[in-house]
Amino acid sequence: MSILGKLNPWNPSIPYEILSLNISSKLSTNSHDIKESSKDFGKIIQEILPAAVLYPSCVNDIIDLIQFSHDLSVPFHVAAKGHGHSIRGQAMAKNGVIVEMSSLNNNINNNENCGVRVSWDSGLGFYADVGGEQLWIDVLRSTLEYGLAPVSWTDYLYLTVGGTLSNAGISGQTFRYGPQISNVHEMDVITGKGELVTCSKDMNSELFFGVLGGLGQFGIITRARIVLDKAPTRVKWVRMxxxxxxxxxxxxxxxISIHHNGLDYVEGTLMMEQSSLNNWRSSFFSPSNQTKIASSLSKNKIMYCLEIVKYYDDQNANTIDEELKKLVKGLKYLGGFMFKKDVSFVEFLNRVRSGELELQSKGKWDVPHPWLNLFVPKSSIMHFHAAVFVDIILRQNKTTGPILVYPTSRKRV
Incomplete structure (x- = not known):
């Protein structure tokens, strides 16, 4: 890692006085560091290069950087980068400084850094205080040591807590628990003035609700208090x-309207004749099932996969099949096209990881991944299907990746 001494001569956007700060040795202008920090998952926006990259060892390092910028007559851009899973360069900082949040994880023993700490409170129940730099997979592993887990997830767990809470955090559990931003008790946030503020729905609430889903524009999350519940051990995983x-x-x-003893996960996927049946999100269908589905797709051209999950453990292992049978009774799926799996809770939540590793081995993960999330009201969903799914995607053969359909309720969003 290079020292910032050479920064000022070729990039006057950051004053030379930054070298007098304690963080100067943690700032890099190395061309490799700058290039790597300027990548994101979408790879739609490129060549937006920062002047430097900060590798903080504690929260105070980030505070010092932001306070320094804020006090300037013309502040420079500061952007926090977690796992870089944004799609339109949201974690980039042209001529500014990118804060590599993962660097905090390398200094987790520092008392200023949160890590993952599980606690219980008579009013809140079980919860975890989690550093904004933590990956959700690490949160899962840590809380499972106590037989607990967060209740709301994204499909992919190798994302940071601060990153998903800055967006929403949506998956097939949203209909039941709401997105991840609906399952946060409080946060510590570094504001644009460089102030570390604790906020919740009752304390500094404007900041709290601004930061949750605020795309990183209202502050940097350094700690989040996440709702926990008893973790199941296994899941019944069904596709129809x-x-x-x-x-x-x-x-x-x-x-999703079944509230008592209902499902824990409901999602949907479009299946096209020209798309892979077992895509990178999960390998589910056996070779014989793939042949059967492909034959039906050749006739229909487009089909729809309803994916559901019911959690269970030793206490209801003997009744889970009967519970699931009641839940799917009366559904209008195609006869003979129900497929089941029984897997561990962790295997289900982390199902995308194996696909990611396979794509990485083939050099296909580090390519552009544009992504679009839309909320479509029930009143327009049939029109949307006809105009987009059929007239554009099917007829123009536009699909090259997964197309997901999440059902949810306004009460949970």
Whole structure:
């Protein structure tokens, strides 16, 4: 890592006085560091290079940087980068400084850094105080040591807590628990003035609700207090196929309306004749099932996969099959096109990881991954299906990646 001494002559956007700060030895202008920190998952926005990269060892390092910038007559841009999973360069900082949040994880024994700490409170129940730099997979592993786990997830766990809370954190559990931002008791946030502020819905609430889903524009999350619940040990994982979108969406809506002893995860996927049946998100269908599905797809051209999960453990292992049977009774999926798996809780939550590793081994993970999330109201979903799924994606053969359909309720968002 190089010292910042050569920064000022070629990039006057950051004053030479920054060298007098304690963080100067943690700032890098190395071309490799700058290039790597300027990449994101989407790879749509490129060549937005910072002047330097900060590798903080504690929260105070970030505070010092932001205070220094704020006190200037013309502040420079500071952006926090977690796992770099943004899609439009949100974690880039042209001529500014990128803060590599993962660096905090290398100094977790520092008392200023949170890591993952599980606690209990008579009012809150179990919760975890989690550093904003922590990956959700590490949060899962740490909380499982206590038989606990967060209740709301994203499909991919190798993302930082601060990163998903700055967006929303949506997956198939959203209909039941809300997105990840709905399962946070409080946070520590570094504001644009360089102030470390603790906030919750009752304390500094404007900052709290601004930061949650605020795309990193209202502050940097350094700690989040996450809701925990008893963790299951296994899951019943089922996929059912449809050739009628109306039946598919109605069954989704029915399933998320079951509040007592209902499902824990409901999601949906478009399946196209030209797309891979077992994509990078998970390898689910056996070779014989793939042949059967491909034959149906050649006739229908487009089908719809309803994916559901029911958690269980030793206490209800003997009744879980009957519970699941009742939940799917009356659904309008195609006869003979229900497929089941029984896997561990961790295996299900971390299902995308194996696909990622396979793509990495083939050099296909480090390519552009544009992504678009849309909330479509129930009143427009059939029109959206006809105009987008059929007229654009199917007829123009536009699909090259997964197309997901999450059912949810306004009450949970």
């Amino acid at each position: 196929l449809y050739d009628d979108f109306s039946k598919f969406t109605k069954d989704q809506e029915h399933l």
